[in-house]
Structure formats: C-alpha cells, structure tokens
Amino acid sequence: MVNLRSFSIHGQGLKLNTRADIEPHLKALRETKDVEEVHFGGNTLGVEASEALAEVLKDLKMLKIADFADVFTGRLITEIPQALSAICNSLKDHTSLIELDLSDNAFGGRSADPIVPFLTQNRSFQILKLNNNGLGPSGGAVIANALLESAKLSKAEGKTSNLRTVICGRNRLQDDSAPLFAEAFAAHGNLVEVKMPQNGIRMDGIAALAVGLASNPNLECLDLQDNCAKGSGTRALAKALHSWPELKTLNLSECLLGGRAGIALALSLSNGSNPKLETMKLELNELDYRSLTILAKAIHDHGVQLTTVEINANRADPEDQCIQDIRAALGDYEEEEESEEEEKEAEEEEEVEEKKEPVADLLAKTSLDA
Numbered sequence: 249m250v251n252l253r254s255f256s257i258h259g260q261g262l263k264l265n266t267r268a269d270i271e272p273h274l275k276a277l278r279e280t281k282d283v284e285e286v287h288f289g290g291n292t293l294g295v296e297a298s299e300a301l302a303e304v305l306k307d308l309k310m311l312k313i314a315d316f317a318d319v320f321t322g323r324l325i326t327e328i329p330q331a332l333s334a335i336c337n338s339l340k341d342h343t344s345l346i347e348l349d350l351s352d353n354a355f356g357g358r359s360a361d362p363i364v365p366f367l368t369q370n371r372s373f374q375i376l377k378l379n380n381n382g383l384g385p386s387g388g389a390v391i392a393n394a395l396l397e398s399a400k401l402s403k404a405e406g407k408t409s410n411l412r413t414v415i416c417g418r419n420r421l422q423d424d425s426a427p428l429f430a431e432a433f434a435a436h437g438n439l440v441e442v443k444m445p446q447n448g449i450r451m452d453g454i455a456a457l458a459v460g461l462a463s464n465p466n467l468e469c470l471d472l473q474d475n476c477a478k479g480s481g482t483r484a485l486a487k488a489l490h491s492w493p494e495l496k497t498l499n500l501s502e503c504l505l506g507g508r509a510g511i512a513l514a515l516s517l518s519n520g521s522n523p524k525l526e527t528m529k530l531e532l533n534e535l536d537y538r539s540l541t542i543l544a545k546a547i548h549d550h551g552v553q554l555t556t557v558e559i560n561a562n563r564a565d566p567e568d569q570c571i572q573d574i575r576a577a578l579g580d581y582e583e584e585e586e587s588e589e590e591e592k593e594a595e596e597e598e599e600v601e602e603k604k605e606p607v608a609d610l611l612a613k614t615s616l617d618a
Contacts, residue, residue, distance in 0.1 A: 426453030430460030
C-alpha cells in the first residue's frame with residue numbers, strides 16, 4: 249500500500265551536487281502534504297545539495313522516517329562531514345521522528361562526530377540504523393558515548409528513554425568500543441532490538457555487551473553473528489539469557505561459542521527463561537554432542553514457539569543422535585499443531601452439522617404438513 253505521506257527518490261542514482269540540482273526534488277517535497285517519510289537512499293548528495301535539503305527538512309514537523317542510507321557514494325572524505333552535519337542538525341528538534349537510517353555510507357571514524365548533536369539532543373527517535381559505515385573502534389566510541397549522554401540527559405529530566413532499536417553491524421567496532429556500547433545499552437534500558445553482526449568483537453567485548461543488555465528486559469531480537477564469543481563471552485551470554493523473557497530471535501551463528509561454554513548456553517536455554525523464542529541461529533559454533541543433546545531437551549521442553557533452528561556446521565553429523573533428537577523435538581510441536589488443527593476442523597464440522605439438523609427437521613415438518 250502506497251503511503252501518500254511518503255516522499256521518495258530512492259534508487260534513482262542521481263548525482264545531486266548543487267542547490268540547482270536538487271531543487272526540482274525539493275519542490276516536489278514541499279508540495280507533498282504532511283510528509284511522514286523521506287527516502288533519499290541510492291543517490292549521492294553533495295554539500296550544497298545537502299544544505300538545501302536540510303532547509304526543507306527543518307519544516308517537516310510530522311516526519312517519522314528519515315532514510316539517508318547510501319547517499320554519499322563517490323564523495324570525498326572532506327565533503328561527507330559537512331553534508332552529514334547539515335542533514336542531522338535539521339532533524340535534531342523533530343519530536344515526531346521515529347527512525348533515522350544512515351546505513352551503507354562510508355563515514356569512517358572521522359565522520360561520526362557530525363551525528364553527535366542529533367543523538368544527544370533528539371531523544372524522541374526510537375530506531376537508529378548505522379549498518380556498514382566503517383566506523384571502526386574510534387567512530388564506534390563516538391556513537392556509543394553520544395548514546396550514553398542521551399540516556400543520561402533523559403534520566404536527568406526524569407524521562408525514560410525512547411530508544412528501542414540499534415542496528416550497527418559491519419563497522420569493525422572491535423573490543424575497544426564494545427564496552428562503551430554496553431554501558432549505553434544498560435543506561436537506556438528499554439531496547440527491543442540490537443543487531444551488531446560482523447564487527448570483529450571478541451570475548452571481552454561480547455561479555456561486556458551481554459552484561460549491558462541484561463538491563464533490557466524487553467529485548468526481543470539479539471543478533472551478534474560473526475563475532476567471537478568463545479569462552480567468557482559465551483558464558484556471559486548464557487548468564488544474561490534469563491534477563492530476556494521476551495526474546496524472540498537469537499542469532500549467534502559464527503560466534504565460535506565453543507564446546508564447554510556451549511554447554512553453559514544450552515543449559516541456560518533449558519531453564520525455560522525464553523518461552524517466546526521463535527528463531528535460534530547457532531551455526532558454525534563448535535558445538536558438540538553434549539551441548540546439542542541439552543539443546544534438544546530445551547527445545548522439547550520449552551520450544552513451543554520455535555519455527556527456525558539453524559545448527560549447521562557444528563561438531564555433529566546429521567545422523568548423530570543429538571541432531572535426531574533436535575529434529576524429533578521440533579517434529580513433536582509440528583505434530584501437536586497438526587493435531588490441534590485437525591481437532592479444530594472436526595469441531596467446525598460438528599458445528600456445521602448441528603446447524604444443518606434443525607433446518608432439515610423444519611423442512612421435514614413442512615413437508616408433512618403439506
């Protein structure tokens with residue numbers, strides 16, 4: 249369904265350098281009433297064009313979604329901070345804003361600073377997407393500290409944080425910035441979705457993130473794929489699992505959870521603290537028959553909501569008993585669902601027959617009277 253309050257030039261491959269270049273699109277934007285979404289991704293914006301755009305963005309008081317993913321392709325590193333600053337500063341007073349997407353822009357650490365005023369001053373937005381920006385440890389530290397400052401300012405005003413989603417994958421954050429993100433996450437406390445895959449975060453960083461995220465009881469989605477949790481990181485995640493009763497998606501694939509530490513994770517899952525879990529991805533994690541056997545029991549006892557389990561490329565063959573047990577556990581729930589559906593269909597058929605019977609009787613009586 250088309251949103252009539254959405255403005256988009258997404259994916260047109262436009263190279264907008266000057267005010268004159270972008271003016272036809274700004275004219276169309278001004279003429280769109282009560283704009284709630286803007287989508288500029290897949291084009292490239294120069295400094296002058298970004299400043300002209302910022303002037304219009306300031307007046308969009310009903311704006312909810314600002315999509316500026318992939319808008320600096322081919323731009324010089326000297327251009328990006330100025331253009332980014334213009335766009336972000338135009339949004340910092342928008343209390344209606346819900347989502348800011350700056351993914352797929354090659355900022356590097358040097359271009360993180362222009363985002364800071366928005367992150368600290370706009371405390372209405374809920375969703376931050378910074379995926380594939382090349383932030384590195386230093387840029388990650390800048391973003392994390394800004395998020396922490398935002399949480400502190402909200403607390404000082406006696407307000408709860410509105411931040412619900414942070415997506416910050418493929419940014420080479422490493423262990424240096426992970427503890428800072430952990431502190432920021434703990435300070436916000438209301439996160440629902442956190443995705444930080446492919447960041448080169450190792451055991452200490454994962455352990456810190458687990459501790460920070462444990463302060464977010466409403467967490468529904470955690471994606472740490474392709475980092476390294478082995479040992480201490482895995483055990484910290486195992487300990488944190490009981491803090492997330494609302495968890496629906498857990499993606500720890502390619503995290504090298506390890507044999508012994510994997511047992512701790514499986515045991516934690518077997519406690520039933522995550523009854524709403526729907527998707528569990530644990531591929532390429534060095535899990536062996538011990539942890540996988542415990543995992544099978546966890547699924548059997550508590551996995552009623554599970555629809556997706558990925559455990560490929562661990563230390564078990566498809567024919568091994570632990571894998572067969574996992575398949576059987578998942579199959580039990582499928583059979584239960586089928587049985588419930590059959591019972592429901594049978595009940596519906598009985599209701600139909602009951603409704604038909606009085607009508608048949610009435611017709612018979614009418615025939616006799618005739």
